[in-house]
Amino acid sequence: VPGTFGVDNLPYGVFTPGDGRPRVGVRIGDTVLDLHAALGDEVFAEPTLNAFMAQGPASWQQARERVTALLGEKSSQVGGAAHRHNLGDVSLALPFAVADYVDFYSSRQHAENVGRIFRPDGDALMPNWLHLPIGYHGRAGTVVVSGTPVGRPSGQRREPGSESPVFGPSTRLDIEAEVGFVVGVPSPLGRPIPAADFDKHVFGVALVNDWSARDIQAWEYVPLGPFLGKSFATSISAWVTPLAALRHARVPPPVQEPEPLPYLRSDEDFGLDIEIEVSLNGHVVSRPPFRDMYWSPAQQLAHMTVNGASARTGDLYASGTVSGTVRGEFGSFLEMSWGGRDPLSLPGGETRTFLRDGDTVTLTASARGSGGARVALGEVTGTIMPAVNQA
Amino acid sequence: VPGTFGVDNLPYGVFTPGDGRPRVGVRIGDTVLDLHAALGDEVFAEPTLNAFMAQGPASWQQARERVTALLGEKSSQVGGAAHRHNLGDVSLALPFAVADYVDFYSSRQHAENVGRIFRPDGDALMPNWLHLPIGYHGRAGTVVVSGTPVGRPSGQRREPGSESPVFGPSTRLDIEAEVGFVVGVPSPLGRPIPAADFDKHVFGVALVNDWSARDIQAWEYVPLGPFLGKSFATSISAWVTPLAALRHARVPPPVQEPEPLPYLRSDEDFGLDIEIEVSLNGHVVSRPPFRDMYWSPAQQLAHMTVNGASARTGDLYASGTVSGTVRGEFGSFLEMSWGGRDPLSLPGGETRTFLRDGDTVTLTASARGSGGARVALGEVTGTIMPAVNQA
Numbered sequence: 171v172p173g174t175f176g177v178d179n180l181p182y183g184v185f186t187p188g189d190g191r192p193r194v195g196v197r198i199g200d201t202v203l204d205l206h207a208a209l210g211d212e213v214f215a216e217p218t219l220n221a222f223m224a225q226g227p228a229s230w231q232q233a234r235e236r237v238t239a240l241l242g243e244k245s246s247q248v249g250g251a252a253h254r255h256n257l258g259d260v261s262l263a264l265p266f267a268v269a270d271y272v273d274f275y276s277s278r279q280h281a282e283n284v285g286r287i288f289r290p291d292g293d294a295l296m297p298n299w300l301h302l303p304i305g306y307h308g309r310a311g312t313v314v315v316s317g318t319p320v321g322r323p324s325g326q327r328r329e330p331g332s333e334s335p336v337f338g339p340s341t342r343l344d345i346e347a348e349v350g351f352v353v354g355v356p357s358p359l360g361r362p363i364p365a366a367d368f369d370k371h372v373f374g375v376a377l378v379n380d381w382s383a384r385d386i387q388a389w390e391y392v393p394l395g396p397f398l399g400k401s402f403a404t405s406i407s408a409w410v411t412p413l414a415a416l417r418h419a420r421v422p423p424p425v426q427e428p429e430p431l432p433y434l435r436s437d438e439d440f441g442l443d444i445e446i447e448v449s450l451n452g453h454v455v456s457r458p459p460f461r462d463m464y465w466s467p468a469q470q471l472a473h474m475t476v477n478g479a480s481a482r483t484g485d486l487y488a489s490g491t492v493s494g495t496v497r498g499e500f501g502s503f504l505e506m507s508w509g510g511r512d513p514l515s516l517p518g519g520e521t522r523t524f525l526r527d528g529d530t531v532t533l534t535a536s537a538r539g540s541g542g543a544r545v546a547l548g549e550v551t552g553t554i555m556p557a558v559n560q561a
Numbered sequence: 562v563p564g565t566f567g568v569d570n571l572p573y574g575v576f577t578p579g580d581g582r583p584r585v586g587v588r589i590g591d592t593v594l595d596l597h598a599a600l601g602d603e604v605f606a607e608p609t610l611n612a613f614m615a616q617g618p619a620s621w622q623q624a625r626e627r628v629t630a631l632l633g634e635k636s637s638q639v640g641g642a643a644h645r646h647n648l649g650d651v652s653l654a655l656p657f658a659v660a661d662y663v664d665f666y667s668s669r670q671h672a673e674n675v676g677r678i679f680r681p682d683g684d685a686l687m688p689n690w691l692h693l694p695i696g697y698h699g700r701a702g703t704v705v706v707s708g709t710p711v712g713r714p715s716g717q718r719r720e721p722g723s724e725s726p727v728f729g730p731s732t733r734l735d736i737e738a739e740v741g742f743v744v745g746v747p748s749p750l751g752r753p754i755p756a757a758d759f760d761k762h763v764f765g766v767a768l769v770n771d772w773s774a775r776d777i778q779a780w781e782y783v784p785l786g787p788f789l790g791k792s793f794a795t796s797i798s799a800w801v802t803p804l805a806a807l808r809h810a811r812v813p814p815p816v817q818e819p820e821p822l823p824y825l826r827s828d829e830d831f832g833l834d835i836e837i838e839v840s841l842n843g844h845v846v847s848r849p850p851f852r853d854m855y856w857s858p859a860q861q862l863a864h865m866t867v868n869g870a871s872a873r874t875g876d877l878y879a880s881g882t883v884s885g886t887v888r889g890e891f892g893s894f895l896e897m898s899w900g901g902r903d904p905l906s907l908p909g910g911e912t913r914t915f916l917r918d919g920d921t922v923t924l925t926a927s928a929r930g931s932g933g934a935r936v937a938l939g940e941v942t943g944t945i946m947p948a949v950n951q952a
Contacts, residue, residue: 301717307698307788323868326692333688391785394782398867476715
């Protein structure tokens with residue numbers, strides 16, 4: 171069920187009108203409302219959401235109420251029409267300056283799939299997986315907005331049976347369909363954020379495609395984790411959906427057994443009913459269900475700061491690949507093609523294991539809204555460009 | 562041999578006089594020269610080095626020449642005296658806004674030590690280690706300036722023989738003595754930086770102590786690498802030594818066998834003769850030699866961007882723990898105590914495996930200068946504070 175960008179949604183982004191500078195806007199249908207022009211608040215004249223996000227929940231609520239009121243006005247300037255631009259007339263920028271980028275690994279199904287693909291005779295899960303949300307830092311500087319072309323990365327890979335690596339364009343270029351959480355209110359060094367304080371710090375949600383070169387990753391990742399296999403690009407949606415728009419999407423999280431350590435428990439904890447669609451060249455290939463994620467975003471935030479690490483405005487942390495129990499619900503081509511051994515069939519007789527140059531991958535998503543309605547998340551799309559660096 | 566902060570050194574930092582705002586200065590002896598006041602350039606009125614570093618090598622050289630000329634003047638305001646503050650009268654800030662932080666693992670001796678400690682029956686080096694500079698992204702938001710107290714992190718660890726983890730303050734808190742490189746001139750997405758262009762992009766060098774909680778790290782790091790075991794704090798020196806001050810420190814790099822892939826080769830490549838001293842509570846416990854590092858900073862930069870990743874002004878990448886061949890040259894307590902099995906003896910009969918609350922670790926370093934002189938790097942020091950988060 172596709173969602174809508176109605177008055178119960180109101181995601182934030184940064185847009186540039188043809189003649190102007192980048193500024194903050196709210197999406198309504200296929201238009202964007204110029205918030206600085208409509209509300210007269212200087213925080214919306216900024217070229218990123220960061221200053222607004224740093225103001226905290228009271229300001230977030232007030233802005234949402236003012237926009238809602240404006241849209242309901244019956245004056246001559248109906249619904250802020252004077253300050254609305256058609257999406258086709260503006261360009262969309264990265265909505266916030268990314269501080270630190272962390273990528274988790276919180277879908278049990280995804281972790282088990284990866285374990286089965288790479289270690290068919292071992293345990294599907296590592297011993298630590300059920301005790302903590304595994305995660306690592308990614309490259310913040312290469313987080314790009316939806317629509318940015320993605321160059322196929324070159325790098326070292328080792329072919330099966332060979333001892334030495336070769337250099338060249340990745341031959342196993344993949345996606346990771348994820349949901350990202352954006353920190354608004356920072357926390358100081360030495361002050362962990364309790365899981366229950368999740369919504370005092372996190373402003374909203376963006377869709378994330380964490381592009382991954384599986385061959386580069388496989389060769390480099392022992393013992394310090396993924397590096398160049400991931401750092402060439404991470405695409406995020408141009409729109410950040412505020413948590414307030416997702417209040418109807420809260421669902422009970424999965425039962426966790428063994429029970430997590432106390433710092434990972436909270437009565438306020440929640441899952442989110444978000445349905446993702448993965449499209450390859452316009453054809454839907456998968457529908458990963460976010461509601462089944464094992465570790466919640468509140469637990470991830472608590473874990474990320476429990477050692478005293480500070481959080482900053484603009485920190486982005488992503489869920490990790492979202493995968494369900496069957497092929498039609500997997501969030502990566504690694505899983506959909508089961509390690510490249512079982513290609514996907516596409517309309518027109520084509521097949522795919524990993525991505526080819528020219529392929530376009532688009533993630534769309536919607537969350538449960540009020541009544542039967544669904545709230546749309548901003549899409550994230552990217553097209554693969556040929557490698558520039560061949561040797 | 563300790564180095565000096567003479568006229569052939571001139572490292573940059575950010576200082577705050579008692580009555581003022583943070584601004585850029587150059588260290589001369591035990592004074593700091595206010596560059597905005599002395600040179601009248603607005604770029605030095607900034608609270609970080611980033612704007613100046615982004616200007617590139619021609620500006621860096623010009624500023625250095627102007628400071629050198631000023632210090633040689635015989636006028637009534639000898640050597641810029643009117644614009645110099647005693648170090649005791651100012652506070653020192655983080656010298657640059659850290660964009661992305663990458664930590665490498667480029668000392669062969671360190672990698673082999675770690676291999677022997679944790680895998681006594683296996684190969685000391687992983688199969689990939691001799692083919693690429695292994696590295697990973699760390700947390701940029703918790704890079705702090707020298708002198709910042711370091712809270713002992715709490716987190717999950719698993720005791721030997723136990724299946725489940727416990728939570729509590731780290732019992733294996735360690736250091737990593739490293740040299741960090743600071744990017745000035747950015748590079749765009751999709752345009753790898755050749756190894757030969759190292760000094761067109763890198764502005765200078767900072768000393769780095771990458772504090773590490775070995776027990777947290779050991780439990781969490783499979784399969785995505787270190788996370789909370791490192792992210793609580795990384796201390797850097799208040800002074801960034803420009804590459805120009807290190808021109809006499811260039812030494813031939815070690816022979817690399819097998820020969821690296823072409824993108825990692827360069828006639829311009831270099832090692833750096835930097836000697837580090839690690840002091841615990843005022844007592845020197847180790848002298849790690851940077852000149853023996855296997856992978857050079859030029860190779861690290863080429864590797865970090867070969868997949869098309871952009872570099873940003875303020876990117877910090879550190880060498881990884883610097884270790885020589887004997888215990889007196891190791892850059893971590895993990896190695897100095899050989900996994901905690903062989904405590905160090907300290908003056909007064911004390912011993913140490915890992916750090917105790919109240920311990921102060923100070924790294925100092927000097928590099929070969931002109932003639933027999935040595936150029937001092939800024940020190941990096943930190944004192945361990947008790948954990949705040951006990952349960």
